[in-house]
Amino acid sequence: MLNPFSIEGEWFKGNLHLHTTGSDGKVTPQEAITSYAAHGYDFLAITDHRQVTEIDGLDHKGMLMIPGIEMDGGQTDLNGSYHMVAMGAKGPMSYDSGWSAQELIDYGNENAEFVFIAHPYWLSLTLADMIDLEGYIGLEVYNTTCHYGVGRGDSGPHWDDLLARGKRLYGFGVDDAHFGYADAWVGYTMVKAEKCEYDDIIAAMKAGNFYASNGPTISNLQCDGNKMLVECSPCWEIRVVCPLPGRGTTTYRSGHKPPFTEVEFEIREGTDPIRIECIDEVGNKAWSNPMWLSE
Template identity: 25%
Template structure:
């Protein structure tokens, strides 16, 4: 009897270890298609991301989900007419419904439920149902990602930027409660139209994520002489959040991809920014739970071989490339200070930082001298950001 139980116990032990093992998954949480103001069919976009070793993508068109009937008029420009021919050649006449007359070419877009089965594979690739909730106050644009939703969230209004953001944030959270599954909400490109300041974000209740990097050319990631960069905003907000006892704001990198046929810095192309998430599996709930736990980093190209925090020490390892130089900066805020500073810097590819008692929180920024291909700004090099952590 005891001998017969041994193999079963071994199987259970192996299964338990396997279940607890985590993997890194690469994903883009901000993607546009012909369903709103992107310039490509969603099938072609998903194929690009899958071919480029992404494991998940959120299709986040403006105030719409890829559901129902939508016909898209294709530009008469030969670039887009040829792109349509490529689409037909790839998926065939049976897949595509279109009309061509004196008014031009119109194509009926495929829904998420129709094209999802073409791409999704367990532990290989997953598509989030998502929306970019898009609203305005006068000439100020407020865009918010809502990831893993079930139905469209209508944009809310507000008398001030703070009220407008809070109303939309509350609407996203209300759907999360309604559908009974985690929904990731992130504040997009705060410096787009310079609509949102650190002071605005400080006043919000429940804001956990924002885009520290967005690949669209008009979003002003680096600020200007009178506006903070998104990184500076990040630390300013977290000084306030720490003082108020709120969870620290976490930073993601995204493409905000719109343009799939013209390539240079003045276009919003795919492949500029993403997140690497450590999760027990590739599923919507698991990925969002890992993001909410801060178990991820944002990147424009750098990969990490090690990212650990034991409650006291933050440790970083880089998957280094031959001939490329790196710098690891541990950036934090000392008690009583109103700004962040570089607390430690090293040009090694492995480094650790023990948080002293007088430091509120620390994050790491990893910088390389490798030029980014098709960058957000000409001259950009590849960078990665870890999430801020506090001493426990």
Template identity: 35%
Template sequence: MDRRAFIRTSGILTASAMMANESNAAEKTANAPAPLKNMVNPFEVEGKFYKAALHVHTTTSDGDVDVATRIPQYRKHGYDIVAITDHWKTNDLSGYSDEKFLAISGMEFHPKTGTGAPAHHLIALDIPHPLKLDSGKPAQELVDQVINAGGKVIYAHPYWTAHTLEEMSEITGYIAIEVFNAVCGLGAGKSYGNVHWYQIMNRGCVLPAVSVDDIHSSSNINLGWTMIKAKALNTADIMDAISKGSYYASCGPVIEDYRVENGTVSLKCSEASKIRFLYDGSGGGRTFNADKGKSITSASWKFGDSKRTLKWIRAEVIDSDGNFAWANPIKIETDKA
């Protein structure tokens, strides 16, 4: 090959590589997870709090008991809502809901990642029965199928699946992340998704978070739950609340009030050893500790007195046993901290 031909060929290859890189970048940008734009503060809307289990398995996949046994177990523990989310399979839940209890049709599906990391684990809520998903299809295609079927998607236990921000950014359309998954901590010690939640929000994707059991064995019931604030206990109102982040997550403490007013964030809760406010960026936190041997039930912080501009702020409550509750982020438009 003469020099001019080599230059022409090299130029074509370089241009092709640049176009491929631009295409890949555009694809990643297009699939970047989106913030929840219509998020509300559950403590500022009308309704009642309902205790929910949003990640539950039965013998339809790898649980230890069937649906007819699992649902009464949760009702006995005071749950108002249970989503049955067996792997790749839906269940016939007709006859399980009444005026005091709601059963939600769901599924856990786990399509491959594009990085070679372990598969995505995703929770689909409020989907028809039956619904078939092809495990060989790309993750985004399956997420879109769930959404087009009327369902909602939650990103499950990213710490347990060894995921990073890269895997979490491969898909878009999920409306929450699991900040706590009880079963993931029993063997692997990987219950908490705080870091993943923090990282994705620092990228501009401000999302709420849920807490779940992910029950497989009956002995692991009532270890994590989500308190949903809704107008009424029916599928339409509960799913509307979930889609707007009208809830808080817990594995113990009760959050009684949480709000931002005039540059001050405040929270009231059950007895706690710590109340922590977390916000975007480096550092990004303020903790209020109870005196030794005592507890606190409220805290407030006037963040508007300092010079830093906040984008969002969320809260954590930690009780004397080390159990957490998580208040969802509140977006800060003009206040400074």
């Protein structure tokens, strides 16, 4: 079973989607790095549109910097385009915006470490747009700029649609900050790894050893038989989300009053996979990755 809380290592905080003056962001790459370091981040990826922004020669302020790019192209059901984030670019990348979504993913996998789909809800992506694509490891379950800009930052149901049909996908939390308004230092990905070094962080993300958040902290998840223990920062609601019809449960059924910091749920047989959502008093949320209990 995938559970980063059951393995050795430390937790590191990062943002994997960010724009600078390398594309349509309002701050320089150095200013972006300095600001994220000042907010306590351990790693950061600059993912400008259509180019891998140079990060060598900049002061990384003690953070691990991961080169990346946001690629757009293909055609969706509603005549929009896809946005794909390629993480760990191995050099400059240039692609043709006439390429299909699958060609963008394939190109990303050849020229970077892995690819995830950016902001599906903001792009109005449907299940039909994503179900046949192969080779991406996940999607942005939370995107700050899409939340603050248009109120569509949480792509949980898009993720569940794919999980329900057997896709093994992870959910990233990102800012997609452009610094045009207060869209930085909110959505993040917490990665469990031995060290905050390039190979460790990339391998941990590829293995799904992380969770997403825009506020709450998940401190422990443990499954024992049909019991699921969740420990987190004080939350007003905790959900055990299962993408299958009618499955899942929440703290509303427990009879207890919030705040919750430790809850044990009983999981009905056949409720698989599950993922945990922890929601605090003001509606901020943390999203675990899916756990396939039968494995």
